[in-house]
Amino acid sequence: MIYTIDIPPAFRQDPTQSLHTRCVMCEKELIESNSPYLxxxxxxxxxxxxxxxTLFEYxxxxxxxxxxxxxxxxxxxxxxxxxxxxxxxxxxxxxxxxFEEAAMVDQWLQHCxxxxxxxxxxxxxxxxxxxxxxxxxxxxxxxxxRMPIVIGGPAIAELxxxxxxxxxxxxxxxxxxxxxxxxxxxxLLQGRPVVV
Ligand SMILES: [Zn+2]
Numbered sequence: 001m002i003y004t005i006d007i008p009p010a011f012r013q014d015p016t017q018s019l020h021t022r023c024v025m026c027e028k029e030l031i032e033s034n035s036p037y038l039x040x041x042x043x044x045x046x047x048x049x050x051x052x053x054t055l056f057e058y059x060x061x062x063x064x065x066x067x068x069x070x071x072x073x074x075x076x077x078x079x080x081x082x083x084x085x086x087x088x089x090x091x092x093x094x095x096x097x098x099f100e101e102a103a104m105v106d107q108w109l110q111h112c113x114x115x116x117x118x119x120x121x122x123x124x125x126x127x128x129x130x131x132x133x134x135x136x137x138x139x140x141x142x143x144x145x146r147m148p149i150v151i152g153g154p155a156i157a158e159l160x161x162x163x164x165x166x167x168x169x170x171x172x173x174x175x176x177x178x179x180x181x182x183x184x185x186x187x188l189l190q191g192r193p194v195v196v
Pocket of ligand 1: 023024025026027028060061062063064065
């Protein structure tokens with residue numbers, strides 16, 4: 001079963017809460033054209049702080065996301081996909097009895113989908129959603145395509161280990177495109193995968 005809901009604030013742009021309207025790569029318009037796309041938002045909690053801040057965020061259309069995957073080495077891709085599939089197979093988040101879609105999404109975004117760690121325990125995490133136009137897809141039952149998801153820093157670090165040096169360079173080039181990452185976080189992001 002796949003539900004669609006209005007894109008919640010957590011996946012809107014800081015600080016205006018406006019929707020992401022363009023693909024970061026090809027600049028295609030996403031809302032009016034009712035295109036399918038991914039949103040990725042990365043949060044960090046600076047040492048000693050209680051509040052998370054957004055490190056980077058972007059929307060990427062499905063065509064560009066597919067193209068990015070095509071640029072990854074086959075080995076990296078296979079390793080990444082099986083790591084994700086294994087992690088998500090352990091994801092036992094259930095629908096609450098008093099199912100209400102928007103509330104469920106909030107609840108789902110409280111834990112890393114791969115490790116189960118609560119986000120309060122993480123200094124860094126990424127949130128990923130599949131959207132179309134102004135709607136976000138919520139797929140609670142599909143084992144490998146559960147969306148939206150949170151991936152915690154430790155799981156991302158494990159994932160990064162699986163990538164080939166070429167793929168890591170590719171990821172860094174993509175991140176340069178996003179720009180605006182504060183220098184103190186740059187090292188953290190080195191070689192990190194994007195668009196999982
Ligand atoms: Zn695009």
